[in-house]
Amino acid sequence: MKKVGVAILGLGVVGGGTYQILTNKREFFQRTQNVDITVECVLECNRERALALGVPEEKIMTNIAEVVCNPDVSIVIEVIGGVDAAREYVLAALNVGKTVVTSNKELFCKYSHELERVAKLHNAGLYFEASCVGGVPIIRTLLDGLQANEITSMMGIINGTTNYILTKMSEEGMSYEDALAEAQKLGYAEADPTADVEGFDAAYKLSILASLAFHTKVPFSKVFREGIAGITQEMITDAQKLGYCLKLLAIGKRTDAGIEVRVHPTLVRKEHPLASVNDSFNAVYITGDSVGEVMLYGRGAGALPTGSAIVSDIIYAATHSENRYSTFKNTAEADGDVKFPSDFMSAYCLRIRVPDKTGVLSKITALFAKNDISLVEVLQSAKEGDTAGITLITHETRELAVRNAVEKINALEFAQVQSVLRVVS
């Protein structure tokens, strides 16, 4: 039986879950995987926290050098989060030839090149399944399950916090503020929710997933990002009337004209498999040229689901002799290949407020025709005083054309574009 000693850096939520799985299921892994995994030490300044989890006193370290120099440790698990210390610790481990397993999306997204280079130099493994979509084995699927495919698009609900908020707003009619407060109360959202609600978290993950799917490095800085803080109950109700629900999607597309990578609130037709992904669940919907459509669904966060991904990486590393890196191509080449937002192709949904007068609707629709935008659907909605709402859904069109149309509508003075949302059918 193969013996594997691991060290856990940080015993927060994910580190704690990982420790729990490894200690509770040691015999199970011996029996089913023929591997004996022992936690040799942990790096944790909060001694009480470590003791409460049952870590023996002598295994609690506070100095990274003690951890990476421990000859009984062959795999180092980085779950402290953040970038600076995490990067330093991961490099320290790789530099002495230890394999690293990380759940740190921000670190991996920003420094994967450096980490991979150092890992290769020292013949150490580098695994990051837990960095994206928690327990759902999406990295493994992209690297080991769909290799036969040129992936043309991926669309994901890859942030549980925002999906929870949007589900509450849609199903219970809550306001954005109330839904956020409830997410915070349940521990789904941080006190400062910016990383989730402004789409940073989803954009980190999309950068990693798109890089793997499209075999080229798609830098975080090139991911277009729009959050959900501006979403109102009215937008959701309007969407429902038209047969859509509202989701924060992370979208990656490969076209002959380049790669589109974007995170934004999106109307998703109710029949689409992503539309029924609710609460804090995540899902990624992938289209490959051979396999067609594939979707993976599950818990995107949490101590045990993310711990499941980390332990899966440990077992993978222990039972495969080839070291796993992501093998992205160089950044410069990809940079040139990522589209500008104005070149995105999508269907759009526009809500416009206009005076409740004859002829106004035809003026608006004429303006769309002039900008070469054809319309799928037009809905007149509630009157407010002497104004009326119009909701329009376009066929797929270039974002630039929509921006031009919006500018011209707003210049009409009597009309006001209230929201512009992208649409997936």
Place this chain on the structure above:
Amino acid sequence: MKKVGVAILGLGVVGGGTYQILTNKREFFQRTQNVDITVECVLECNRERALALGVPEEKIMTNIAEVVCNPDVSIVIEVIGGVDAAREYVLAALNVGKTVVTSNKELFCKYSHELERVAKLHNAGLYFEASCVGGVPIIRTLLDGLQANEITSMMGIINGTTNYILTKMSEEGMSYEDALAEAQKLGYAEADPTADVEGFDAAYKLSILASLAFHTKVPFSKVFREGIAGITQEMITDAQKLGYCLKLLAIGKRTDAGIEVRVHPTLVRKEHPLASVNDSFNAVYITGDSVGEVMLYGRGAGALPTGSAIVSDIIYAATHSENRYSTFKNTAEADGDVKFPSDFMSAYCLRIRVPDKTGVLSKITALFAKNDISLVEVLQSAKEGDTAGITLITHETRELAVRNAVEKINALEFAQVQSVLRVVS
């Protein structure tokens, strides 16, 4: 770059799709996987078929010995289907140390022990991702993605033909016969549809998947099997009224009392992720003790989706030095561990026809109470002459109790149980 020569045994639908992917994307695999895959020869008696696919004349073989003795072939792809010849050919390949990739669920389900033994003896690899759920990487997920979990249950829609038929019956009100005829016209169902509609195909797959999920060999002969040939439009309409849809589910459960493996028509609550898996799509919904619920969704059959799984296996075999077997434990132990159908635990839906008279309903419900079966819901349905229909849904209960209750109801003479279906909430 690693060079890999492959031989394809059989150029039917899946063999043809595989040949197409391998030849069209040779450069793509060189670039993205650093592996050069060439089809060195094919085994195909129908020369015309091979030539039509573009196979060069000199690569078309009709003798298995020529194929397995070809020194340029390191991986043999078995896609001829059936059991006898396929087994002989696979053993011939393994016996000379060639790695085998197969899509043959019946072969793998019935002979995995023998094939694994011979493969290990000759240090050859044995891969079978394509045997279950087409392009969806379910085997890889069980073996390489969810290893951290004790899997407690899996529920799958793993036969596209029956899902297509049930979708047509549900959405368009078709009769079973008409829906089957349409499936045959579209090539989804064979002229003799028995393997699909009687659940054999799903049972082969469930035997393989449950064996992997529960780390023990679950023999095909132990899988309880009930097909969809008896499903009527009325059953579907009744289910819809109660908020369910009807699916052919393959269910594997591990409980302290043993393993349940069963394929049968099932009422699935409309909110369940499996309920929206329609047409010929497949999905597997897995519950693990760490990861919680995970679902994989995609195309379960077809030339290119299944070809995607085969090529994924080829690339996996070419880029990993450890040979992949399923490593089931021995059959005898598992046999003892599989539950008898009468011990299954499930919720049930019963349709009973009774005289339209006062007091009948209370007699029936009293009978359930006497058998320790508690009811979730009771629905009175359409009258026919002087009889009425009652539909009852039970809480989770032992199958034996339900069978007893059914026997006693039928013994009442005035009442007649018309259907018994299992229910998933």
